[in-house]
Amino acid sequence: MQSLKKILLGEQGLVVIFALAFVLVSITVPNFLTERNMLGLLQSVVTIGIVSCTMMFCLASRDFDLSVGSTVAFSGMVAVMASNSTGSILLGLLAAITCGAIVGVINGVVIARFRINALITTLATMQIVRGFALISSDGRAVGINDPAFYDLALTRILGVPAPVWVMGLFFVLFGFVLNRTVFGKNTLAIGGNPEAARLAGVNVVTMRIWIFALQGLVCGVAGILLASRITSGQPNAATGLELSVISACVLGGVSLAGGRAAMTGVIVGVLIMGIAENVMNLLNIQAFYQYVVRGMILLLAVLLDNLRVSAATMSRR
Amino acid sequence: MSDFLQFRALSKGYPGVQALADVSFGVARGAVHGLMGENGAGKSTLIRLLSGDQRADAGDILIDGSVQTYASVRDAFEAGVIVIHQELQLVPELTVAENLWLGRFPARAGVLDRKRLLSEVGARLRDVGIDVNPSAKVASLSIGERQMVEIAKAVMLDARVIALDEPTSSLSSKESEILFSLIARLKARGTVILYVSHRLDEVFRLCDSLTVLRDGKLAAHHPDLSRITRDQVISEMVGREITNIWGYRARLHGEVRLKVENLSGDRLPRPIDFEVRAGEILGFFGLIGAGRSEMTRLLFGADSRRTGRVVIDGRAVAPDSPPASIRAGLVLCPEDRKHDGIIQSRSVEENIAISARRLFSPFGLVQPRKEAELADRFIGQLRIRTPSRQQDIVHLSGGNQQKVILGRWLAEAGVRVLVIDEPTRGIDVGAKSEIYALLYDLAAAGMAIVVISSELPEVMGITDRIQVMCGGQITRQFERAAYDEREILSAAFPDTRQSLP
Numbered sequence: 171m172q173s174l175k176k177i178l179l180g181e182q183g184l185v186v187i188f189a190l191a192f193v194l195v196s197i198t199v200p201n202f203l204t205e206r207n208m209l210g211l212l213q214s215v216v217t218i219g220i221v222s223c224t225m226m227f228c229l230a231s232r233d234f235d236l237s238v239g240s241t242v243a244f245s246g247m248v249a250v251m252a253s254n255s256t257g258s259i260l261l262g263l264l265a266a267i268t269c270g271a272i273v274g275v276i277n278g279v280v281i282a283r284f285r286i287n288a289l290i291t292t293l294a295t296m297q298i299v300r301g302f303a304l305i306s307s308d309g310r311a312v313g314i315n316d317p318a319f320y321d322l323a324l325t326r327i328l329g330v331p332a333p334v335w336v337m338g339l340f341f342v343l344f345g346f347v348l349n350r351t352v353f354g355k356n357t358l359a360i361g362g363n364p365e366a367a368r369l370a371g372v373n374v375v376t377m378r379i380w381i382f383a384l385q386g387l388v389c390g391v392a393g394i395l396l397a398s399r400i401t402s403g404q405p406n407a408a409t410g411l412e413l414s415v416i417s418a419c420v421l422g423g424v425s426l427a428g429g430r431a432a433m434t435g436v437i438v439g440v441l442i443m444g445i446a447e448n449v450m451n452l453l454n455i456q457a458f459y460q461y462v463v464r465g466m467i468l469l470l471a472v473l474l475d476n477l478r479v480s481a482a483t484m485s486r487r
Numbered sequence: 488m489s490d491f492l493q494f495r496a497l498s499k500g501y502p503g504v505q506a507l508a509d510v511s512f513g514v515a516r517g518a519v520h521g522l523m524g525e526n527g528a529g530k531s532t533l534i535r536l537l538s539g540d541q542r543a544d545a546g547d548i549l550i551d552g553s554v555q556t557y558a559s560v561r562d563a564f565e566a567g568v569i570v571i572h573q574e575l576q577l578v579p580e581l582t583v584a585e586n587l588w589l590g591r592f593p594a595r596a597g598v599l600d601r602k603r604l605l606s607e608v609g610a611r612l613r614d615v616g617i618d619v620n621p622s623a624k625v626a627s628l629s630i631g632e633r634q635m636v637e638i639a640k641a642v643m644l645d646a647r648v649i650a651l652d653e654p655t656s657s658l659s660s661k662e663s664e665i666l667f668s669l670i671a672r673l674k675a676r677g678t679v680i681l682y683v684s685h686r687l688d689e690v691f692r693l694c695d696s697l698t699v700l701r702d703g704k705l706a707a708h709h710p711d712l713s714r715i716t717r718d719q720v721i722s723e724m725v726g727r728e729i730t731n732i733w734g735y736r737a738r739l740h741g742e743v744r745l746k747v748e749n750l751s752g753d754r755l756p757r758p759i760d761f762e763v764r765a766g767e768i769l770g771f772f773g774l775i776g777a778g779r780s781e782m783t784r785l786l787f788g789a790d791s792r793r794t795g796r797v798v799i800d801g802r803a804v805a806p807d808s809p810p811a812s813i814r815a816g817l818v819l820c821p822e823d824r825k826h827d828g829i830i831q832s833r834s835v836e837e838n839i840a841i842s843a844r845r846l847f848s849p850f851g852l853v854q855p856r857k858e859a860e861l862a863d864r865f866i867g868q869l870r871i872r873t874p875s876r877q878q879d880i881v882h883l884s885g886g887n888q889q890k891v892i893l894g895r896w897l898a899e900a901g902v903r904v905l906v907i908d909e910p911t912r913g914i915d916v917g918a919k920s921e922i923y924a925l926l927y928d929l930a931a932a933g934m935a936i937v938v939i940s941s942e943l944p945e946v947m948g949i950t951d952r953i954q955v956m957c958g959g960q961i962t963r964q965f966e967r968a969a970y971d972e973r974e975i976l977s978a979a980f981p982d983t984r985q986s987l988p
C-alpha cells in the first residue's frame with residue numbers, strides 16, 4: 171500500500187497510470203488500437219496539446235489563463251477572414267498569430283504591470299475576445315475560400331497529418347525551453363517564490379509578460395490549425411478549451427502552486443484527456459455525459475496535485 | 488530515572504538522510520534544557536517528533552513516566568506539549584487574538600464571542616509582558632512581535648512541556664530579554680523547556696542542562712551545565728577546536744567603492760549618506776526596526792527610492808532595479824530567507840545558480856555541467872548538509888537553507904559590493920567561522936562588504952567600522968580601534984538616558 175502510494179505520487183506516477191489505462195483500454199474497447207483511430211486520436215488532441223505547452227509555463231510561474239479558448243477561436247476567425255479578403259494565406263496566418271500575440275501581451279501587461287489578479291483579468295479577456303470573434307463574423311461560421319488552406323490540416327508527412335507534427339515539434343521545443351534555457355529556469359523560479367526570484371535579479375514583470383505573449387501566439391497557431399481542420403472560422407470554436415488544457419497540465423504534474431512542471435508529464439496529461447474523449451466516442455456515449463467525465467478528470471487531477479504537494483512537504487512547514 | 492521528559496532510542500530517517508539515530512536523554516521537571524548541534528544535526532527533527540507533527544521511525548517519548556502515543560499536533564496539545572517552530576506558524580491574515588485562539592475559538596451556540604476573544608487575550612499578553620495590540624493583523628507585525636505572539640500562545644495553553652526552536656534568531660535584544668524572563672517564570676511553575684539555539688551565550692545563561700547532537704546522534708549529554716566550558720561544547724558540536732570564532736584579519740583599504748548619497752524611501756524618510764572602501768567591511772548595528780534592512784533594500788533597488796544616488800566606482804547605479812544593481816556588481820543577501828530567499832520546490836543547485844548562471848549561459852542556454860560544478864563547490868565550501876544537489880531546498884534544515892542563499896551570492900563573479908543582512912542567522916558556530924574567513928578573503932581581494940547584524944559581538948568581531956542606526960538615521964560611527972560595547976549600544980537606543988541592560 172505504502173509503496174503503491176509512493177509510485178502513484180512520485181515522479182513517474184502518471185506514466186504508470188497512463189500505461190495501465192492504455193493497456194486496459196486497448197484490450198477492452200474495440201477499434202481502439204488501430205492505426206486509423208490512433209491518428210484520429212492524436213489529431214483530436216492537437217489543439218489541447220499545443221496550447222498546453224504554454225499553459226504549462228503560465229501555471230509554472232503561478233499564473234493562470236482562462237482566455238485561451240476564445241483566443242483560439244478568434245485567431246482562427248482572423249486567419250480565415252484575412253486570407254479570404256487579401257487572397258493570401260500567408261498574410262492570413264500572420265494576422266492570426268499577431269492577433270493571438272496581442273491578446274497575450276494585453277493579458278500580460280494588465281496582470282504583471284498593473285498587478286491585477288490573473289484569474290479576473292483572463293476571465294474578462296476571455297469574454298471580450300469571444301465577443302470580438304462573434305462580432306467580426308456576425309455570429310456565423312465563415313467558410314474558407316482558398317482550398318489550399320485546408321491542406322494545412324490534410325497534408326501528411328510520413329503518413330502522419332501535419333498538425334500532429336506541429337504538436338510534436340512544440341512539445342520538443344517547449345520541453346527544451348523549460349529545461350535547458352534561462353527563460354525556463356526563471357519561469358520555475360518565479361513560480362517557486364516570486365519575491366525571491368525578483369531579488370535574485372530575475373525581471374519578473376517582463377518574464378510574465380513574455381509568458382502571456384507566448385501563450386497568445388501559440389493560441390494563434392492552434393487557431394489556424396483548428397480552422398483548417400474544420401474548414402472554416404467558427405466563432406464558437408474551442409469553448410471550454412481552457413478547462414481541458416488546465417486539466418491536462420495539472421494531470422501532468424504541473425503544480426498550481428507554481429514552481430513545478432515537466433513537459434513529459436504534460437504530454438501524458440494531454441494524451442489521457444484525448445483517450446478519455448476518444449473512448450467515449452467509440453463507445454457511443456452521449457455528449458452530455460462527456461461533460462461529467464471531463465469534470466471528474468479535472469477534479470481527480472487537482473486532487474492528485476494536492477496529494478503530491480502534501481506528500482512532498484509533509485514534513486516541513 | 489525521574490526525568491519528567493524522556494526520549495528513548497528515538498530514530499527518524501528521510502529519503503537519503505538519517506536525521507536522528509538512536510537518541511536517548513532525559514530532562515528533569517522545571518529544567519531548561521539546551522539542545523545544540525551543527526546545522527542539520529537533527530535538532531528540529533527531534534522537536535518535530537515531540538510536537539506530534541511527525542512520527543518517529545523507532546523509539547518513544549515519555550512524559551511523566553508514560554509513553555506518549557499521540558499522532559497529531561492536536562494530540563500533543565492535549566498532552567500539554569507546545570512547540571514553537573523555527574519557521575513561524577501564525578496565520579498572517581488573522582488578528583493576534585484570533586491566532587491565539589485558533590483551533591478553540593470561544594463561542595456561544597456557534598457564534599463567535601468577540602468580546603471574550605479580545606479581552607482575555609489582552610489580559611494574557613499584558614500578563615506576559617508583550618506589547619502588541621490583540622486586534623492587529625499578524626501580517627502587520629514585525630518578525631520579533633510575531634515570535635512573541637507564538638510564545639504567548641504557548642503560555643496561554645498552560646503547557647507542561649514547551650519546546651522553542653531558535654526563538655531568538657529574529658528577536659531584538661529587548662524582546663529576547665522579555666523572552667528570557669518569561670522562560671524563568673515558566674520554569675518556576677515547573678514547566679519543562681527544551682531550548683534550541685546556536686548562541687552559546689544564551690544557552691549558558693538560560694539552561695540548566697544540555698544535549699549536543701551531531702549527525703543525528705547523541706554527541707554529549709550534560710546534566711549540569713555549570714561544570715563544562717563553552718569551548719568544550721563547541722568541540723563536541725563541531726568535532727574540532729575553534730579558538731577564535733571571529734578570526735578577524737586586518738586588511739588594507741583602497742579607494743572608495745560604494746558611495747551612498749541622500750538615500751531615502753517611503754519606509755526610510757530621512758536621507759542617509761555613507762561610503763565603503765575597497766577591502767573594507769562595514770557593519771551596521773541597530774535594534775530591530777532601526778531602518779537597517781529598509782536601507783539595504785533601497786540601496787539594492789528592491790524597494791523604490793524617493794531620493795538619492797548609489798555610486799559604485801564612480802558610476803551611478805540605475806535606481807529601483809535589482810537586475811541593474813547585480814549587473815553593476817552590487818548584490819544583497821536578504822534578511823528573511825523564507826520570504827525573500829529560498830525558491831521553494833526547486834533544487835539546491837538551482838537555488839545557488841539562479842543569479843550567477845547568466846554569466847555562463849550563452850544565448851540563454853543553461854549549462855547543466857557548470858551549474859552542477861558551481862553547486863558542488865559551494866556545498867563543499869559552506870559545508871551544506873544535503874543528500875544531493877538535486878534535493879528540494881525546503882527539505883534542508885534552516886541553517887543549511889541560509890547557507891544555500893549565501894552561496895547564491897558568493898557564486899556571483901564580479902561582485903564589487905556585497906551587502907549581507909544577518910549573514911549568520913541560524914548558522915552553527917563552525918560554519919560561522921568559515922563564513923567569516925570567506926568574507927575576509929573576499930574583502931582582501933578588493934570587495935567592499937556591508938554587514939547588517941543584530942548581534943553586537945558579531946558586528947564587533949568581524950567589521951572594520953561600525954555605523955549605528957536608530958530610528959531610521961545613522962546616529963554614530965565607530966572605528967575598530969575605538970569599539971566599545973556600551974557606547975555602541977547606547978547609540979542604538981532611541982533614548983540614551985534610558986539605562987541599558
Ligand SMILES: Nc1ncnc2c1ncn2[C@@H]1O[C@H](COP(=O)(O)OP(=O)(O)OP(=O)(O)O)[C@@H](O)[C@H]1O
Nearest residue numbers: 485501506526527528529530531532882884885886
Ligand atoms: N522533510 C525532509 N525531507 C528530507 N530531509 C529532511 C527533511 N527534514 C529534515 N531533513 C534532513 O534532516 C536533517 C536534520 O534536519 P534538522 O532540521 O533536524 O536540522 P537542525 O539540527 O534543526 O539544523 P539547523 O540548525 O540548521 O536548524 C538535515 O540533514 C535535513 O536535511
Ligand SMILES: [Mg+2]
Nearest residue numbers: 531573884885
Ligand atoms: Mg533547525
